[in-house]
Amino acid sequence: MAMYFALPEEEVAREDLLMFINACLSCTGQREFYDDAYGQKVSLDFLHDYILGNYRRLYCRTLAAGINHFNQIQIILKLLATGKDTKAEDREEENNLITSALHNLPPHRAWKLLLQIRRRGINNRRARAIAKHYLNSREDRLEFNAVKYRSKLQAIATHNHFKLAPELNNFLFRRWDQSFTSELFEQFRAGHYSAKAIYNLPFTVAEGLAVKHNIPRDRFLAGIEGQMTAHEKLRLQGSSEQAGTKVEIDPRRLPLTKLALYILSLPIKTREQKRSELEQAIQTRIKTILGRSPIKFGRVCAVLDRSYSSSGSSEKRRRPLGVALAVNYLLAESAQEYQAFWTVPVSDPLLVTPRGQTNLADPLLSALASEPDLVIIISDGWDNDPPAATAELLRVYRGKLDPQSKVSIIHLNPVFNADNYNLKRLSPLIPTVGIREAEDLPIVLEFAKFAEGKGTLAELEEYLGDRVKQLLQG
Amino acid sequence: MAKKIPLIETISLKGLEIAPSQTWGAVRLVPLIRKQPRTDLRLFKREYDSDLSVVSVEKDCRYISYVPHSLVLSWSDDGNPIAAAGGQLITEGKKFACGATKIDLLHRMAKRESKNSLRILPLHLAMEGFLAMYFQGSAIAWKEYSKQAQSHGLSPRTEWSISGRSIAYLEDALRIFEIHEHQVGVLLFVSETLASAFVVPTPEDYRALHNSLLEDFFGETLYYQGLYGIASNLAATIDADKVHNFDDLTKALAKMRNDWSSFQGFMAGDILDRQLQSKRIYTAGAFSLQRFITDLNLEQNNYIGEAIVDDASHLQYLKIYGLTRTQTKRAYLLQQLAKHDWHFERTAQAQGDTLEQLVRRMEKLGFGYLINNQLREKCRQK
Numbered sequence: 103m104a105m106y107f108a109l110p111e112e113e114v115a116r117e118d119l120l121m122f123i124n125a126c127l128s129c130t131g132q133r134e135f136y137d138d139a140y141g142q143k144v145s146l147d148f149l150h151d152y153i154l155g156n157y158r159r160l161y162c163r164t165l166a167a168g169i170n171h172f173n174q175i176q177i178i179l180k181l182l183a184t185g186k187d188t189k190a191e192d193r194e195e196e197n198n199l200i201t202s203a204l205h206n207l208p209p210h211r212a213w214k215l216l217l218q219i220r221r222r223g224i225n226n227r228r229a230r231a232i233a234k235h236y237l238n239s240r241e242d243r244l245e246f247n248a249v250k251y252r253s254k255l256q257a258i259a260t261h262n263h264f265k266l267a268p269e270l271n272n273f274l275f276r277r278w279d280q281s282f283t284s285e286l287f288e289q290f291r292a293g294h295y296s297a298k299a300i301y302n303l304p305f306t307v308a309e310g311l312a313v314k315h316n317i318p319r320d321r322f323l324a325g326i327e328g329q330m331t332a333h334e335k336l337r338l339q340g341s342s343e344q345a346g347t348k349v350e351i352d353p354r355r356l357p358l359t360k361l362a363l364y365i366l367s368l369p370i371k372t373r374e375q376k377r378s379e380l381e382q383a384i385q386t387r388i389k390t391i392l393g394r395s396p397i398k399f400g401r402v403c404a405v406l407d408r409s410y411s412s413s414g415s416s417e418k419r420r421r422p423l424g425v426a427l428a429v430n431y432l433l434a435e436s437a438q439e440y441q442a443f444w445t446v447p448v449s450d451p452l453l454v455t456p457r458g459q460t461n462l463a464d465p466l467l468s469a470l471a472s473e474p475d476l477v478i479i480i481s482d483g484w485d486n487d488p489p490a491a492t493a494e495l496l497r498v499y500r501g502k503l504d505p506q507s508k509v510s511i512i513h514l515n516p517v518f519n520a521d522n523y524n525l526k527r528l529s530p531l532i533p534t535v536g537i538r539e540a541e542d543l544p545i546v547l548e549f550a551k552f553a554e555g556k557g558t559l560a561e562l563e564e565y566l567g568d569r570v571k572q573l574l575q576g
Numbered sequence: 577m578a579k580k581i582p583l584i585e586t587i588s589l590k591g592l593e594i595a596p597s598q599t600w601g602a603v604r605l606v607p608l609i610r611k612q613p614r615t616d617l618r619l620f621k622r623e624y625d626s627d628l629s630v631v632s633v634e635k636d637c638r639y640i641s642y643v644p645h646s647l648v649l650s651w652s653d654d655g656n657p658i659a660a661a662g663g664q665l666i667t668e669g670k671k672f673a674c675g676a677t678k679i680d681l682l683h684r685m686a687k688r689e690s691k692n693s694l695r696i697l698p699l700h701l702a703m704e705g706f707l708a709m710y711f712q713g714s715a716i717a718w719k720e721y722s723k724q725a726q727s728h729g730l731s732p733r734t735e736w737s738i739s740g741r742s743i744a745y746l747e748d749a750l751r752i753f754e755i756h757e758h759q760v761g762v763l764l765f766v767s768e769t770l771a772s773a774f775v776v777p778t779p780e781d782y783r784a785l786h787n788s789l790l791e792d793f794f795g796e797t798l799y800y801q802g803l804y805g806i807a808s809n810l811a812a813t814i815d816a817d818k819v820h821n822f823d824d825l826t827k828a829l830a831k832m833r834n835d836w837s838s839f840q841g842f843m844a845g846d847i848l849d850r851q852l853q854s855k856r857i858y859t860a861g862a863f864s865l866q867r868f869i870t871d872l873n874l875e876q877n878n879y880i881g882e883a884i885v886d887d888a889s890h891l892q893y894l895k896i897y898g899l900t901r902t903q904t905k906r907a908y909l910l911q912q913l914a915k916h917d918w919h920f921e922r923t924a925q926a927q928g929d930t931l932e933q934l935v936r937r938m939e940k941l942g943f944g945y946l947i948n949n950q951l952r953e954k955c956r957q958k
Contacts, residue, residue, distance in 0.1 A: 459757075
C-alpha cells in the first residue's frame, strides 16, 4: 500500500484520466463477448462519476478528445446535472464545449440527449438555454426533424417551455384537424388518411403508418426504399429479404467501420461474388478519410485478432473483428510498407471470419522479425494460446533484442473490461488504447504516447487544451 | 478377419496434442488437438425430449435415468469418408405419458440401427456398467442377509449425480471458449480437479458436440468446487538469458507451449497414468467400443468411462465420469464383498475390521437394506 501513497498526486491524476479516456474511446455500455451490458454500464457510470467529482475541468475537456458519442452524451448530461459545481472561470469554456459537442452529434442522438434531460429531471437555466440554442440552430431542418422525431421534440418543448411557431406547435401537439401550410406537415397529415401519401415521409414515420393502413411489408419496403438512409438500409438487410423484397444497399455510402461490419455480415460466397464492388467501396472510403486527415506511416505491421471472441455480442455484432478489418485496409493504403498477421492466418482479408483461439505471440513474433517501425496490435487482450505469452515475449524482446524501444508497439483494444474499469492490457511495456471506429486511428495513435506513460500530466492537459481549441474553432 | 483390437489398459493420448487451457471462474478447459483426423468415423447427437428414459439392458434388468441425448456412431468398412447426415432422422423407442412426465422406452445402451450405425447413450453406458459391477450377490444364502435381499436379490442399485448446468461458470465457460482449429476434444477441470474428458473423431463433430458437455452428468462434489473454488493462475516463462536473436525467441515460444502441454498432461494424471479395467461392448469394423473403470484406489480420484479405439489404438471417442468419494467407497465395498463371496465376517477380517465396523460402514454407504435386522440391532447396541 505504501507504494500507492508514495505516488505523487499528479501521477494519480494522469493515470485516472488515461483510464477514463480509454474507457470513453471504446465502451458504449453495451454487452460484450465476456461482459454483460449491466456490468459495462455500472462500471462506466462509476468511472464517469469519479472523474466528474475529482477533475471536473478535465472531465469536461474530454469531450474534445475524440471519444465516442455514447460517452459524449453521458458527459454532457452529467455536466448539466451538476452545473452549480462549475467554477466561475471554467464556466464559459464548459458551456462552449457542451454546445459544440451537442451540435456535432448526429441529430437523432442530439434530440435523444435533450429528451434525457427531461427524463433525468434536470431543469436549470443553462440546460434550457442549451436546448433552445440547439432548436434555433436546427431552424432550416426543423420541419423535417419535427416529423421524424415528433415525440422527442414534443417532450423537449414541454420540458423547456419553448414558444414555438404556431404551425409547429399545432403539429407537435396533435392539432391536426386543419390543413398545414407546410408541405411536409401536410404530407404527414395526409399519411393518416391515405396509404399512397406515406411514401414521401421519412422511413421510420412511414413504417408506423403502413401498419395503420395494413400495407403488406414487401409492398411497403419496395415503395419506401428511396426514403431510407444508408443506416436504415443496412439495418433492414436481413428482414427485408425475409419479407420478400431485398433492399439494395450501396456500400460506397457506408462509413469505413460500418462497411467492414457489413462485409462481415455477408456469407463467404456473397463476399466472393461482390468482391470488386466491395473492394471499390473500401478504396473510395479510405480516400475520403485520408483526404480529410492525411496520415503517412513508414513500415507498419499489424497483428490482428480474429479469434472467436472477436465476434462480439448480440449488441455489438462482430465489432472487434470489424474494427480490425477496417484498420487493416486503412493501414494498407496509408503505409509505405504494410504487412498483416492474423491470429489464424487468412489468405484474403475480405473472407475473414471470427474463428479459433487467440494466439497473439506467434504473429507478433513474425511481425517483429520483419523489423518494422511500428507494430499495431488489435485485440481484446484475452491472450490464451498460451496464456500471457505476449507479455512474456514482449518482456524478453524489450529486454534483450530491442532495449532502446526502436520499434514502437501499440495495442488497440476495442473492448472495455468492466471488472477493472480499464481495457485489458497485453503487457505493461506497451501502451493500450481504446478504439471504436477505424476512422479514429490518427487520434488514437496520437493519444497512445500518453498511454505509454511517456507524457506528464501537464503535457496531457496541454494536449487536451489543443483539442479543445480545435473543436471550438472548427 | 482383422485382428481383434485389444482391451484398453491405459488411456493414451497418442495422435492427440494438449493445447494451452482457457479458464473462467473455477472452470478450466484444456483443448485436445488432432492434426490428422480419420474421416471414416463420425458421431452425431440425437436429442430426446423425455423426462425419464427406461432402458432395457437385459432380461429383467432396467436402467432408469434422465437421458437428454444419445450419440449415433457411423462408420465405413472400406475407409471411405462419411457424409455428415444428422442423427435425428430416426425415431426410436416407445414413448409414454405418465401424468405430466414423458417417458421413453429405449432398447439397450448400445444398439445397432443399420448396417453401419450404432446408437449409444453416452456416459450412461459407463454408468450402467458401474452400477452392475460386483452387484450380482452370492450364490449362498448367508443368514446375515435381509429377507428382501434373499428373496428379491440385491437391486435396486442407485447413484445420484448432478447436471452440468448446476456447476457454476460451466455454461459461460463453454460459451466463451475459443475452439481451436483441429480441436477434437477437451479436458474439463473444476477447481483443478479433472471432472471430465471428452474426445470425438473429427473437429466438425467436436464443434457440434461442444455444448453437449452441459447436458452430461457430474459427481455432486463438483457443485461445491464450482461454487467455491477457483482456477489457479498458471504461467509459463521464457528464460531471457538464453535469448539472443529471433530464432531463440521462436524456440522459447515452442518450449513454452511444450511446458503447458506437459504440465496439463500431469494435471490429468488421475486418468492418464492409471491402470484400467475394461470391457468390450461392441466392435464396429475397425473400431472397438469399450467401457472402463480405474483401479478404485481410495487415495486418488477414480473415473468410469467409455472409449472407442481404432486398429492403431488411437483414441477416437472418450467420455469419462469422475466418481465422488462416496461412490468410490461404495464400489470398493462391493468389490471387497464380491471378493469374499459376500460373507460379512470374512470381508471384515480381510480388511482388519470388526463385523460391527463393516455393518456400520455398509449402513453409512446406503447398503443397510441388505443386512438382516437382527444383526443391525446387535451392532447398534455395541
